[in-house]
Amino acid sequence: DTGVSQDPRHKITKRGQNVTFRCDPISEHNRLYWYRQTLGQGPEFLTYFQNEAQLEKSRLLSDRFSAERPKGSFSTLEIQRTEQGDSAMYLCASSLVRGQNEQFFGPGTRLTVL
Amino acid sequence: QQQVKQSPQSLIVQKGGISIINCAYENTAFDYFPWYQQFPGKGPALLIAIRPDVSEKKEGRFTISFNKSAKQFSLHIMDSQPGDSATYFCAASSVMESNTGKLIFGQGTTLQVKP
Numbered sequence: 001d002t003g004v005s006q007d008p009r010h011k012i013t014k015r016g017q018n019v020t021f022r023c024d025p026i027s028e029h030n031r032l033y034w035y036r037q038t039l040g041q042g043p044e045f046l047t048y049f050q051n052e053a054q055l056e057k058s059r060l061l062s063d064r065f066s067a068e069r070p071k072g073s074f075s076t077l078e079i080q081r082t083e084q085g086d087s088a089m090y091l092c093a094s095s096l097v098r099g100q101n102e103q104f105f106g107p108g109t110r111l112t113v114l
Numbered sequence: 115q116q117q118v119k120q121s122p123q124s125l126i127v128q129k130g131g132i133s134i135i136n137c138a139y140e141n142t143a144f145d146y147f148p149w150y151q152q153f154p155g156k157g158p159a160l161l162i163a164i165r166p167d168v169s170e171k172k173e174g175r176f177t178i179s180f181n182k183s184a185k186q187f188s189l190h191i192m193d194s195q196p197g198d199s200a201t202y203f204c205a206a207s208s209v210m211e212s213n214t215g216k217l218i219f220g221q222g223t224t225l226q227v228k229p
Contacts, residue, residue: 004157033216042120042203042219043158056214091157100165101146101207101215105157 002026004106006092012112013082020078021109025094032075033103034067035091036060043091049075050097082113118206120220127227133191135223137204140185144206148217149178149189152201161202162189194227201225 005024013019025032030051035043046065048056051072061067064082069075079086089110093103119138127133137147145166150158164171164178164187171178177190191198201224205217 006157031215033214035217040222042205042222043217044219045216048214048216050214056216093157095215100163101209102148102160102163103215103217104160105150107155107157110155 004092004094004104006090006106006109008109009107010110010112012114014114015082015084017082018078018080019082019111020076021090021111023075023077023092023094023106025074025092026104028096029094029104030072030097031095031101031103032069033093033095034075034077035093035105037089037091037108038087046077046090079111082111084113087111087113118204118218118220120204120223122223123221124224125226127194127225129194129196129227129229131194131227133194133198133225133227134188135202135204135225136186136188137206137220138184138186139206141206141208142185143208144218145209146207146215147178147180147187148205149176150203150205150219152203152222158203191225194225196227196229199225199227 032049034046037043049069064080089108091108093105095103148163149161152158175192180187204220
């Protein structure tokens with residue numbers, strides 16, 4: 001499968017714990033995005049990487065959230081001291097800088113904070 | 115200014131009918147308008163997209179109509195099938211305002227196609 005992959009698909013954690021999600025973009029895609037989607041809503045932008053550089057962060061991304069893309073390939077999103085309000089689907093998307101910026105999404109990681 | 119408003123929230127169509135979903139935006143800097151289809155538990159899948167230099171784009175049973183002056187665009191699904199039952203999202207982005215190309219999504223429309 002050459003699409004965007006995310007791991008894990010589901011994560012259940014207790015309030016206050018740290019969690020980390022991984023995204024593997026489509027090979028050669030230099031743009032990588034993280035979005036968050038809550039039930040019944042459209043995805044909301046969290047952060048953007050071009051290669052290894054994190055170029056934009058949404059104000060939704062509190063200081064408990066951190067994202068990295070160390071070698072310009074896969075990316076990780078870490079949430080520290082999780083809160084029940086963090087429960088959501090975390091989506092990763094990738095695209096090429098060239099062209100139409102068609103963003104292709106992964107299957108998402110469903111986070112449930114108890 | 116960043117908002118994209120989508121309607122209706124839900125839609126029920128008979129098999130073979132036409133499904134129409136509408137979106138409106140305020141930011142005139144938006145220059146890319148995709149539609150995504152999402153099934154429960156899955157990530158959004160890109161269906162079709164348009165840029166403001168054309169008024170219509172068709173791919174198979176899916177057509178985007180774009181009205182730049184009204185700042186509206188719509189998705190038409192012809193010959194709707196039960197397999198089209200899903201949630202549909204419109205989105206918009208601006209390369210001019212944000213070189214990141216981040217997408218601003220509408221609230222979604224849940225489509226049910228009855229056999």
